[in-house]
Amino acid sequence: MTQAVKKAVRGTGVREAAAQATRDNILRAATKVFARYGYEGGSVEKISRLAKSYDRMIYYYYGSKEGLFVAVLEGIYRRMDEAEAKVAPDPATPVEALKTLIRFKLDYYRRNPDFVNLLNTENLHKGRHVSKLESKGEYSSHAVDIIAGILHSGAAQGLFRTDLNPRDVFLLIASAAYFYTSNRYTLSVFLGEELDTPEAVQHWESFVIDSVLRVVRAERAPA
Secondary structure, eight states: OOHHHHHHHHHHHHHHHHHHHHHHHHHHHHHHHHHHHHHHHOOHHHHHHHHTSOHHHHHHHHSSHHHHHHHHHHHHHHHHHHHHHHHOOOTTSHHHHHHHHHHHHHHHHHHOHHHHHHHHHHHHTTTTTGGGOTTHHHHHHHHHHHHHHHHHHHHHTTSBOSSOOHHHHHHHHHHHHHHHHHTHHHHHHHHTSOSSSHHHHHHHHHHHHHHHHHHHBOTTSOO
16 A cells, blocks of 8 residues: 555545544534423524534534434434443343343433433424434334343243233333433422432332332232
8 A cells, every 4th residue: 555545544534533523523512402492492503503513514414403303312312222231130030130120210311311301302292303213113122122031031930920011011110210300390399399309219219119010020929
């Protein structure tokens, strides 16, 4: 390889790295802006300003504001999927595995307010943008498959019921995590108690674990 070719290759690599850095900056900025202002309020101008970029770069890399929002949704689902995969609860000990998974879900929603805010925004749009995700089926199937493995192991050991639908258990856990987190401020006012304190969060975690285990436990399984 000649020196000219080597320099050209290096130059191409530098340009690709710079382009990727620009895309990443725009995506991070868009995640924050959309989470704070919603889809309508999250203007291209606000995003480019936070990313220290230009409006035209957003259109160049993502095609449109909608294309960027879809990319943001793809990113938040992918990151949750990757985080859940790292937890990797051992289905050989199904009770502890289910507890681990519940703790992860509750903690992830609480520690990632942008995730919750973006889900709130997309639900206002009735899933119009999330339906365009290329990998939408993969994320849901991973989460349900993890639960299916735990339930299968628990049933084989006589600990869990044999008639459980993994999707139902997934929805039960996700709803407990999502509703508590997304509504904690209004519920705190309505109930007259602070739901965001460490003590309240721990109490809710224990309650959800107990509730889910009561649902899945076989009638003759030890408590």
